[in-house]
Structures are given as C-alpha cells and as structure tokens.
C-alpha cells in the first residue's frame with residue numbers, strides 16, 4: 001500500500017472565549033480545581049451565527065491554501081465529528097458544497113469520538129490507494145458546547161469547539177502511516193445519545209474510569225506504532241497527543257522521556273475538542289515552524305467507544 005503524507009494544515013475556532021472564571025459563575029467549581037486537575041484555563045464555544053459547518057469550511061480552506069492544492073484536485077473528503085449540525089446532509093457534504101469540491105468523489109462524516117481524526121486519516125489512506133486522484137481532505141471538527149450538561153461539573157468544564165484540517169497526498173513508495181486503531185465496544189463510560197435514543201442529547205462521562213483507560217491506551221499505541229514502523233522514540237520529531245487532560249500527556253511524556261521541544265499542549269486554551277484536538281495541534285505546530293517538510297509525527301488519540309488510535313505521519 002502507498003502511504004500518505006500531510007501537505008498542508010488549517011484550523012479555525014469560534015470567537016467566544018469561556019474562561020474557568022466564567023464557569024465559576026455557572027457551576028460549583030474553581031479556576032484552581034480545573035487548572036490543577038485538567039490543565040484547562042479556557043475553551044472556545046460557538047456563539048450566535050457560529051456553526052460547525054462554518055469553522056469546518058474555514059479550517060479546510062486554510063489547509064488547501066497551505067498545501068497549494070485546489071478544490072478540484074481533492075479525491076475524497078472525510079469529516080471526523082460526533083457533533084454534526086445535521087446528520088443528513090453530513091458535514092462533509094456541506095463542505096463539498098461550500099468549497100466546490102468535485103461531485104464524483106466520496107465525501108462523508110466519520111464518528112470515532114476523540115480518535116476520529118486518526119480513524120479518518122487511515123480511511124483516507126485506503127481510499128486514495130483506490131483512487132486516481134492523489135489528494136485528500138481530512139477534517140476533525142466539533143461543536144461540543146451544544147451537548148454539554150451544565151448540571152454536571154465533572155464534564156461541563158472540559159469541552160470546547162473547534163476544527164482542524166489536513167490536506168494529504170498519496171504517492172507510490174511513500175511509507176504507510178501504519179495506523180493502529182481499535183475500540184472496546186463500551187457504551188457506558190462516555191456517552192452522547194443521538195436522535196434514536198430515549199435520552200436527552202447531552203454528554204456524560206465517568207471521568208476517572210476514562211482516565212484510567214487513557215493512561216493505558218496511550219503507551220500501548222505509542223509502542224504499537226514504533227513496533228510496526230521499526231522506529232524508536234528518538235526517530236520521532238514530534239509527539240502529538242489528544243488534548244483531553246494535561247495529566248495524561250504528562251504521564252506519557254515522563255514514561256518515554258520526551259524532551260520539551262518534542263511535544264505540545266494547547267489544552268489550556270481550547271479544552272478537549274475531541275476529533276478536532278489532534279489537527280488543531282498539527283496546524284499550530286506547522287504555523288509555528290515546529291514541524292514542516294520531512295517531519296515525522298507520532299499522533300495518539302483515545303476517546304468514547306472506547307476507541308484508541310496511533311499513527312506515524314510525515315509531512316510532505
């Protein structure tokens with residue numbers, strides 16, 4: 001199988017900043033508790049007139065520009081999201097219309113909760129191998145502020161909205177991203193009921209149990225990806241972890257002795273943006289010049305389902 005590399009990235013977040021101090025006025029919590037237990041100081045929530053489709057389109061346009069790829073060169077489009085504005089049409093179909101993507105290409109949404117972007121990258125690699133077109137658009141986007149349970153202080157402080165996008169290219173001879181993906185088939189620990197459920201559409205989570213799962217899943221994914229690719233920790237230029245809790249990232253950093261210049265956190269600014277979290281980090285790193293052509297990035301995600309995933313992706 002031919003591999004994919006990232007050619008360009010883009011991101012967009014809503015304008016409304018919600019700080020820990022703002023949340024102190026809504027639930028029984030404190031800036032000190034949130035910062036020390038999660039690393040989060042603020043998050044962005046969609047305000048009036050802001051929708052997942054608009055931030056998705058803005059992020060995707062920036063990624064196309066960054067990659068110097070035009071919409072008619074895109075051979076497939078996947079939006080990873082668990083919080084679409086409409087289930088039908090999919091967010092990807094709305095994006096196809098907004099960007100003027102070709103009509104004879106697959107455009108669809110994919111839901112693997114917080115691991116969605118990595119599931120989408122792997123799916124895109126498979127699709128482009130079967131397509132005459134060599135560029136693909138992968139977006140992770142969420143509007144989690146719409147599904148927050150404002151009576152649950154254990155979850156309402158965690159989540160934010162945002163969108164991150166990547167334009168990928170598939171070429172003969174490039175290495176596969178060697179994705180390791182999986183799920184436990186768990187429907188209790190992290191739950192967001194849909195229109196078919198007899199429950200309100202609000203997010204619930206047993207945080208401590210999900211935390212335990214995450215601290216085991218992250219090193220498992222890192223080890224599997226390194227094993228599959230025959231690489232070592234030293235061969236990796238940058239580690240990108242799903243931004244769910246700063247303490248989960250810190251544990252992984254300590255375990256693998258990752259130096260400060262090889263990992264990144266933006267959870268303090270955005271909170272947990274689920275499927276958008278990894279591409280938001282990728283886009284910021286690229287803009288700051290910390291990763292670029294030739295960089296090898298090991299990305300790890302985990303989330304509801306319970307899903308997990310890791311891959312080694314290079315920049316073209």
Ligand code: COA
Nearest residue numbers: 029030033114153154157207208210211214244245303304
């Ligand atoms: N402010 C103040 N106190 C809070 C609080 C808040 N926002 N949320 C919970 N608490 C309290 C609890 O009520 C509990 O009090 P008690 O001991 O009197 O019962 C105490 O803090 C500890 O709660 P607990 O839920 O055990 O905290 P925690 O240390 O596990 O932290 C999370 C909670 C959600 C931050 C943490 O579990 C977490 O990050 N989980 C993983 C999330 C994740 O990775 N999700 C990935 C999927 S996207």
